[in-house]
Amino acid sequence: MADIRIENLRKQFGNFVAVQDSNFVIHDGEFLALLGPSGCGKTTTLRMIAGLELPTSGRIYLDGEDVTFNRASARDIAFVFQLFALYPHMNVRKNIGFPLLSQGMPKADIRKRVEETARLLQIDHILDRSVSGLAGGDRQRVALGRAIVRRPKCFLMDEPLGTLDAEFREVMVHELRELHNRIHATTVYVTHDQHEAMAMADKIAVMNHGVIEQFGTPQEIYSKPATMYVADFIGSPPMNFMRFNAGLQKGTRSVSLGGVDVSVPEVRQDVAVGELALGVRPEHIRFNDASPLRGAVYGSEYLGTNQVVAVETSSGLIKARVPANRNFHIGEPVGLEFSNANLALFDCKSGRALASALYQEAQNG
Numbered sequence: 001m002a003d004i005r006i007e008n009l010r011k012q013f014g015n016f017v018a019v020q021d022s023n024f025v026i027h028d029g030e031f032l033a034l035l036g037p038s039g040c041g042k043t044t045t046l047r048m049i050a051g052l053e054l055p056t057s058g059r060i061y062l063d064g065e066d067v068t069f070n071r072a073s074a075r076d077i078a079f080v081f082q083l084f085a086l087y088p089h090m091n092v093r094k095n096i097g098f099p100l101l102s103q104g105m106p107k108a109d110i111r112k113r114v115e116e117t118a119r120l121l122q123i124d125h126i127l128d129r130s131v132s133g134l135a136g137g138d139r140q141r142v143a144l145g146r147a148i149v150r151r152p153k154c155f156l157m158d159e160p161l162g163t164l165d166a167e168f169r170e171v172m173v174h175e176l177r178e179l180h181n182r183i184h185a186t187t188v189y190v191t192h193d194q195h196e197a198m199a200m201a202d203k204i205a206v207m208n209h210g211v212i213e214q215f216g217t218p219q220e221i222y223s224k225p226a227t228m229y230v231a232d233f234i235g236s237p238p239m240n241f242m243r244f245n246a247g248l249q250k251g252t253r254s255v256s257l258g259g260v261d262v263s264v265p266e267v268r269q270d271v272a273v274g275e276l277a278l279g280v281r282p283e284h285i286r287f288n289d290a291s292p293l294r295g296a297v298y299g300s301e302y303l304g305t306n307q308v309v310a311v312e313t314s315s316g317l318i319k320a321r322v323p324a325n326r327n328f329h330i331g332e333p334v335g336l337e338f339s340n341a342n343l344a345l346f347d348c349k350s351g352r353a354l355a356s357a358l359y360q361e362a363q364n365g
């Protein structure tokens with residue numbers, strides 16, 4: 001297995017920049033999710049790592065070796081596509097063993113390797129079945145088997161669960177992570193689904209318009225978003241933003257929100273002037289009638305174990321995730337409170353977090 005190091009990786013199609021100077025390292029055995037909406041440059045990044053697309057500039061190192069201009073077949077990487085093409089006229093055993101046959105491996109060794117792989121994926125009981133009659137989950141396992149059987153240095157997966165229905169997806173998310181825990185293969189996984197990324201990945205790169213907005217663990221990305229984009233893309237409902245205008249100095253510890261003083265995490269930048277936003281996750285808001293931060297209930301969504309209550313405030317609509325055991329009426333006046341430990345502070349113009357240096361630390365690390 002291997003480290004993957006990406007340095008200033010850029011891809012332009014004509015004047016259009018699909019991937020803009022990305023820098024990151026995936027350590028040996030780590031699972032990285034490239035996460036972002038359609039068109040943000042995830043697949044292009046993956047295809048450059050695979051050797052299926054040449055970068056406009058930048059470098060790709062695999063296990064310390066500069067592979068930027070190596071052909072895909074010379075990179076010892078396995079690629080699992082969304083639309084996995086199995087050979088319909090072959091059974092499961094032959095489909096999994098095919099890459100080894102192409103390499104010229106002796107038949108007895110292929111048999112042994114295919115059976116080990118099938119046991120790992122728990123499909124050893126269907127080895128002699130035709131692939132054409134298999135259900136979606138088993139077909140996906142066969143496709144994975146064909147990638148794993150070569151024991152490549154790393155795996156690249158492009159929305160491999162995209163065609164499965166929701167129930168199967170959940171099972172496969174769990175299985176893929178279990179598989180990763182067993183074989184510890186360096187993996188890059190493209191998805192637009194935050195739940196898949198959060199559930200499986202050791203690290204996530206959140207992409208937007210070709211730019212990596214944040215690179216970090218799922219916990220860092222969720223609790224210390226580097227930008228408003230990340231704060232909004234991750235979480236359901238997303239982070240609330242309470243906008244206000246102010247001039248803040250380095251060291252600022254409180255802001256005025258609709259005339260109410262709110263204590264905030266310490267500002268580490270020199271000066272920020274203009275439209276700013278306080279960010280708070282819905283689960284970090286509590287209702288307290290004594291709180292000076294007032295609003296009126298706009299609506300509520302009952303979710304069984306909890307409920308999401310939308311509150312109209314002078315700083316906009318705020319959503320709070322609170323216990324389901326209290327009924328709220330539309331228009332009901334409420335007081336809101338939150339602890340400053342769970343707040344983020346953003347500059348609306350740049351979209352960057354002012355109270356967290358995490359993004360820079362991650363990029364430099």
Ligand code: ATP
Pocket residue numbers: 013018036037038039040041042043044045192
């Ligand atoms: P999706 O999940 O929809 O594939 P993505 O994040 O993987 O989204 P990419 O496929 O990497 O996005 O595409 C990034 C941008 O580059 C898109 O706007 C796409 O139209 C453009 N693009 C990709 N390949 C080419 C190409 N060969 N020629 C021109 N533009 C391209």
